Amino acid sequence: xxLMSKIVNWARIKxxxxxHFNTGACNACDIExxxxxxxxxxxxxxxxxxxxxxxxxxxxxxSGPVTRQIKDRLIxxxxxxAEPKFVVxxxxxxxxxxxxxxxxxxxxxxxxxIPVSVYIPGCPASPKAIIDGVVKLLTxxxxxxxxxxxxxxxxxxIKG
Amino acid sequence: MINVFFNILIFPGLIFLSIFGLGAEYFDRKLCAKLxxxxxxxxxxxxxxxxxxxxxxxxxPNQADPTVFxxxxxxxxxxxxTAFFYIPLWQTKALSSFNGDLIVVLYxxxxxxxxxxxxxxxxxxxxxxxxxxxxIIQLFAYEIPLFLAILAPAMMAGTLSLSExxxxxxxxxxxxxxxxxxxxxxxxxxxxxxxxxPFDIPEAETEIxxxxxxxxxxxxxxxxxxxxxxxxxxGSSLLAAVFLPFGFNFGxxxxxxxxxxxxxxxxxxxxxxxxxxxxxxxxxxxxxxxKIVAPAAFLMLVVDLVVKGLxxx
Numbered sequence: 001x002x003l004m005s006k007i008v009n010w011a012r013i014k015x016x017x018x019x020h021f022n023t024g025a026c027n028a029c030d031i032e033x034x035x036x037x038x039x040x041x042x043x044x045x046x047x048x049x050x051x052x053x054x055x056x057x058x059x060x061x062x063s064g065p066v067t068r069q070i071k072d073r074l075i076x077x078x079x080x081x082a083e084p085k086f087v088v089x090x091x092x093x094x095x096x097x098x099x100x101x102x103x104x105x106x107x108x109x110x111x112x113x114i115p116v117s118v119y120i121p122g123c124p125a126s127p128k129a130i131i132d133g134v135v136k137l138l139t140x141x142x143x144x145x146x147x148x149x150x151x152x153x154x155x156x157x158i159k160g
Numbered sequence: 161m162i163n164v165f166f167n168i169l170i171f172p173g174l175i176f177l178s179i180f181g182l183g184a185e186y187f188d189r190k191l192c193a194k195l196x197x198x199x200x201x202x203x204x205x206x207x208x209x210x211x212x213x214x215x216x217x218x219x220x221p222n223q224a225d226p227t228v229f230x231x232x233x234x235x236x237x238x239x240x241x242t243a244f245f246y247i248p249l250w251q252t253k254a255l256s257s258f259n260g261d262l263i264v265v266l267y268x269x270x271x272x273x274x275x276x277x278x279x280x281x282x283x284x285x286x287x288x289x290x291x292x293x294x295x296i297i298q299l300f301a302y303e304i305p306l307f308l309a310i311l312a313p314a315m316m317a318g319t320l321s322l323s324e325x326x327x328x329x330x331x332x333x334x335x336x337x338x339x340x341x342x343x344x345x346x347x348x349x350x351x352x353x354x355x356x357x358p359f360d361i362p363e364a365e366t367e368i369x370x371x372x373x374x375x376x377x378x379x380x381x382x383x384x385x386x387x388x389x390x391x392x393x394x395g396s397s398l399l400a401a402v403f404l405p406f407g408f409n410f411g412x413x414x415x416x417x418x419x420x421x422x423x424x425x426x427x428x429x430x431x432x433x434x435x436x437x438x439x440x441x442x443x444x445x446x447x448x449x450x451k452i453v454a455p456a457a458f459l460m461l462v463v464d465l466v467v468k469g470l471x472x473x
Binding site for chain 1: 189193196197198199200201202204205207208209210211212215216217218219287365366369370373374375376377378381
């Protein structure tokens with residue numbers, strides 16, 4: 001690893017900007033994600049900022065099972081993000097489809113549409129679990145060559 | 161010749177201004193975090209953001225005009241840097257000065273807002289076009305009060321050169337107290353110029369995603385962000401030179417530290433306003449600027465005229 005790619009990798013780990021996208025969740029996971037952004041948990045300590053536009057963001061935080069209606073939009077938002085990009089699935093529904101699995105209107109978890117880096121289970125996933133998951137994503141980047149995004153649905157399992 | 165290049169590129173030019181801009185952004189964010197009773201980002205945060213954005217993919221949308229889209233961040237960057245050379249920093253003499261450089265500085269500081277407008281407009285995305293229209297509407301609201309607020313001290317000093325103004329206020333220190341109202345007006349206008357929270361209407365992320373900068377990513381966004389940071393430093397330096405003109409005669413070391421303290425004081429006032437006031441609507445902002453701030457600036461202009469007449473008699 002050259003010095004340049006080391007610096008770039010360091011900067012990527014220290015400054016992950018997130019965008020939050022609800023793919024059909026019941027709003028519980030969304031509230032927990034918002035709670036983890038509040039001063040109580042203060043994830044700006046890790047350089048994490050919430051951005052409104054996919055063009056600025058590095059990490060796509062999804063909550064909820066992928067409904068048939070939202071699937072195309074989810075893929076479109078993922079494609080609008082600039083490389084390198086990572087996806088975090090928050091909540092049991094986002095990990096596997098949860099209780100909505102095999103419903104007529106639900107495709108499954110987030111990984112049925114786009115590749116996912118981190119799965120955070122829980123119904124809803126607590127803010128501590130979300131922060132733990134994001135930190136695990138960042139530490140997993142340290143070991144990689146140039147923080148390349150996963151080509152396939154490669155999972156970093158954590159407990160909620 | 162080498163001296164000139166050193167001044168432009170390293171100190172007090174490009175390198176110094178970039179580092180100071182990143183430092184001022186850190187100071188702003190950390191102070192905001194402290195005021196909200198949280199820990200806040202580490203000291204290297206703005207630098208890490210900058211490097212990360214430089215290394216990201218550069219997306220140029222299909223519908224955007226590639227020339228204007230890529231040119232605007234660079235233009236914002238250079239305009240702010242150029243304005244910095246005409247402002248007296250730690251001595252009464254700026255790097256370059258002539259009679260009328262005050263006007264040049266004010267117009268150079270208008271260019272970043274125009275680049276937001278053009279960059280957002282030529283991105284041809286719905287959100288960025290709304291943001292662009294809002295930023296140009298906001299420009300008309302804060303620009304007049306800012307010009308009037310800075311014109312009043314200049315008229316009192318009887319010159320349009322920033323360097324000569326600092327000399328004048330060095331010999332008449334008590335007249336600075338007369339400009340305190342103008343200082344507050346200029347702070348309000350600077351908040352609008354920097355699109356900070358009470359006036360961050362053009363990039364209101366809860367309504368229009370990210371305003372003018374919606375379609376920007378990677379290197380271009382990095383340059384826009386550092387241009388905004390530098391604009392914050394240059395605007396604060398301008399306010400410090402016009403409204404806090406003391407401590408220019410203590411040599412380089414003390415003068416330089418005093419300069420840093422003055423600029424960080426102005427930045428602290430800006431982040432204080434950011435923390436305690438919520439975002440206004442665009443019509444509220446226009447009403448506030450035209451019905452309260454601009455008349456106050458006119459009133460101070462009249463007061464300054466009367467005082468100047470009394471003094472010269």
